[in-house]
Amino acid sequence: MEKFEVIVVGAGLAGLAAAWKLAEKGVEVLVLERGDYPGAKNVTGGRLYVNPVRDLFPDLWSAAPLERYIVHEGATLMARDRSVAIDYSGDELKAEPHQSYSVLRGKFDRWLAEQVEAKGAMLLTKVRVDDVIMENGKVAGVLAGGDELKADVVIACDGVLSLVSEKAGLRKPGLPKDYAVGIKEVITLDAGVINDRFRLEGNEGAAHLFVGDVTKGCFGGGFLYTNKDSISLGLVAGIHEYAGIGPSTDVPGLLEAFKKRPEISSLIRGGSTAEYAAHVIPEGGFRAISPLYGNGILVAGDAAGFAVNIGFTVRGMEYALASGYYAGETVLKSKEKGDFSAAALSLYQRLLEESFVLQDMKNFQEAPGVLSNERLFKHYPELAGNLLKDIYAVPAGPKGRLYPTLRKALTLGEMWAQFKDMREVMKI
Amino acid sequence: MTDAALLKVKLGLDVFKPGKEPHIRIKPDCGRDDRLRQVIPVCPAGLYSENEKGEVILTVDGCLECGTCRIFCGPDVLEWQYPEGGTGVQYRFG
Missing domain, CATH: 1.10.287 (Helix Hairpins)
Known part of the structure; x- marks a missing residue:
């Protein structure tokens, strides 16, 4: 049996951020990832807003493998036979530091994990966590691949379903109305063609959201982000709205129909699909946040339900990075006191309440309704x-x-x- | 309605590593559960279908591990876990 100071479950943005913060202070931290490499199981739309997390990870951004900085923000009301679009651009979007970037997680998470390992964190890939070890009402470690791995504290960053927090008794399975499913194709296209089609220069990028016929009038919408030499095209659909919607519509078919829309088909013409991905997204907002801490356990990122959809902006990754960071900070304080009880770890909630994470979630708590x-x-x-x-x-x-x-x-x-x-x- | 063959082609673009055992199973006697029937059109990989006996069946190959069926059907109906480490879909772009 092995014992570590901290075990992080999941090498996504929350887990890597937590490990970063801890490894930087010399804490012995083990990150467990079930994919072949960090990012192998992760999906974004997607776009990362850097401003809220820039100062938390000061040296990170200059070398980060981000795709394009977004200078065109678009929104289209898509009716059955016509559509109305707005396109916002401005000097402020072109000025440095850029506020948001398109991103591909396969590339970004892998790179971030290398930075975290360089700080001294240990990363084990291809390891699925099967259970948590409970001792005297406290999470004392995890069971993974038949091995008992013990730790003073476990940080559950295992994504939207968070089976780890379920097994720890922190939460019950989520309700369908609090979730949506996102599906996406990455369509490769020459960088020059992307620039011409979207009126971009150099490494500028475009983001566009679509609402209406793309989801047949149900909750959700389409999205398009330009990457360096590909386009991320997909849609988000409320899970409970499509269940039993009828034989004529299904979720994969929505994306096929979306791609055939004239507004879209001309933008992706000549491109070839390189990957098809899907992932559930937390949509329940503040009301649906899961318990954030317990004895010997913290929960961060999608696992906690940190995501905000206010129609024009759809955000999750900054909350993952920041909540991981504050989970790490909480563990540092707990370590000083040698106390990993729920009472000591409740500092996490306070740090999040003082940060943009829970303030945003609270400010926009009416949005899901x-x-x-x-x-x-x-x-x-x-x-x-x-x-x-x-x-x-x-x-x-x-x-x-x-x-x-x-x-x-x-x-x-x-x-x-x-x-x-x-x-x-x-x-x- | 999506074209099943087209969806297969799309799933064929993804990298999958085979595992030893199916990571999702319909629990015994749950094949007629309404939740399973309702999740058929929602699964992004189109892996759920109804057989001639009116039971919902699942082909787990091509699972994108998105979690939709776990959220919608819950653990009462499905034995649901992630594929063992180092197997299942491996997103290159994500």
């Missing part, structure tokens, strides 16, 4: 498309006055419904 309004996904994309159709149409004969034309769509009933929706949206 607001975004469960089907009208946002079904009605408004069609309405916007129809309004624009009427505004732009030039008939053979005389064109009707604009205001009466628009009023035909914007009836009093519609305006009242919009007022009510707006009152909800204002909670975000």
Whole structure:
């Protein structure tokens, strides 16, 4: 039987961040990863917002294998037969330091793990954690590949399902309404072609979200991110909304239909799909956060449910990095006192409450409820498309006055419904 | 509705390392559970289907380990664990 000071389960962003913080201070930390290499089991949309975590990992960013810095932010209301897009760009997005980057986890996590190992953390790959070892009501280690591995404290960074925190008795299996599934294709395309198609220079990148017909009017939406020489194209769908939706629609088929949309097909033309990936995403927000600590255990990243979706921005990876960092800091304090009880580890919650992690989760706690309004996904994309159709149409004969034309769509009933929706949206 | 053959081709692009045992199993006598029937259209790899007896069956090859069925069906219906270390999907891009 081996004994370590700290065992981290999962070499994703939360686990690697925790190991980084601990190894930097000379703590003996073992990171267990079930994939062939860190990142092998991880999926992002995806884009990483660097600002919130820049100072937590000061030396990290200059050499990080990030893909492109995002200078075009797009959103499209996608109706069945038309679409309305906005495109935001500005000097602030082009100025350094850049606020967000597209990223591929296979590359990024592997690189981050090398940095963490260089600081002295031990990484074991191809190891699945099967159970936790409980002693006197305290997590005392893990069972992995038939071996008992003991530790003063276990940090569960094992992703959205967090079977480790379930086995430790911290949480029960999640409810479908609190989760969505994301599916994605990575489509390789020449860097120059990407630059021309998305109006980019050098290493600039574009991000675009799509709402409406892409999920057949259900919660969720499509996304597109440009990488260096590929495009990440996919969609997110609420799990409980598609269950039993009917024989005509299934989740893999949504992506096929999305790729065939004229708005998309011209952007990916000539590209070839290199990988197809899927992963569950926490969508329950603040209310659905799992217990964050127990005797001898901390929970970080997706495992804790740290993710925020406010429609225009969809974030998770910064919360993983930061929560891992604060888990590491908590363990350092606990080590000083030689106390790894839940009471001592509750410092973790306080550190998160003082940071952007729980402040964001609290600030946007109404977002999941607001975004469960089907009208946002079904009605408004069609309405916007129809309004624009009427505004732009030039008939053979005389064109009707604009205001009466628009009023035909914007009836009093519609305006009242919009007022009510707006009152909800204002909670975000 | 997705084209099953097309989905197979897409899954064929991914790197999978075979394991010894299936990591997800439908629990005995659960094949007619409503939750399983409902998860058929949600599985991103299209691995759940209904047989001629009206029972839901699972082919675990090509599993992307996304967790959708674990979230939707829960441990009452599925014996669900991740594949053993060093097996299953190995994302190169992710």
